[in-house]
Amino acid sequence: MVQIIIALTRLKERSVAVTRHAVDADGVEIAAYHALFELVRVGPCRSSDLADRTHTDPSTTSRHVSTLVDLGLAERSPDPRDRRASLVSVTPEGRSKCEAVRRSRNERLAPMLAEWSDADIEAFIDLNSRVLEGFEQLMAERVQDRRRCATTDSGELHVSTTEVSAREDGRPVAHASGEGSDR
Numbered sequence: 061m062v063q064i065i066i067a068l069t070r071l072k073e074r075s076v077a078v079t080r081h082a083v084d085a086d087g088v089e090i091a092a093y094h095a096l097f098e099l100v101r102v103g104p105c106r107s108s109d110l111a112d113r114t115h116t117d118p119s120t121t122s123r124h125v126s127t128l129v130d131l132g133l134a135e136r137s138p139d140p141r142d143r144r145a146s147l148v149s150v151t152p153e154g155r156s157k158c159e160a161v162r163r164s165r166n167e168r169l170a171p172m173l174a175e176w177s178d179a180d181i182e183a184f185i186d187l188n189s190r191v192l193e194g195f196e197q198l199m200a201e202r203v204q205d206r207r208r209c210a211t212t213d214s215g216e217l218h219v220s221t222t223e224v225s226a227r228e229d230g231r232p233v234a235h236a237s238g239e240g241s242d243r
Contacts, residue, residue, distance in 0.1 A: 092124035100158050104149035112203050133157050
């Protein structure tokens, strides 16, 4: 177990070192592409939901979205369920940019994987997917924990509880309750 943690930590540190404060030729922070790729993957969503999905601070996500909108890679539109809010979605130019970034990344990674067998690649994909699914579940639980424990305007601590039920497909569904809860 310790070796897995060491390997994952090394990978994270290398990734952070490469992407932190890095800017591409268009002036976009490399980290902003994570938000753009997530928009391509999930479709239109609120900025706050995008922050949760990308595990970034809402102010950071807001800055990334503003940059992407300014460059024409994303756009904001009114949320049909709540006109006070807006949805962020990827534009055709944003999709093209994602494809160009993906091609460039694949070209850089190809030499590293050139000597791997198909079986090695399949095993890596399977194991990596399992690790990521577990990690994403942990991150989702952290987001739920933050939402359950919040401070009111008066500075009082408000704690709500979460009941969990299962969908027909067996996936969990959290239902928040408690004083001040709107769910």
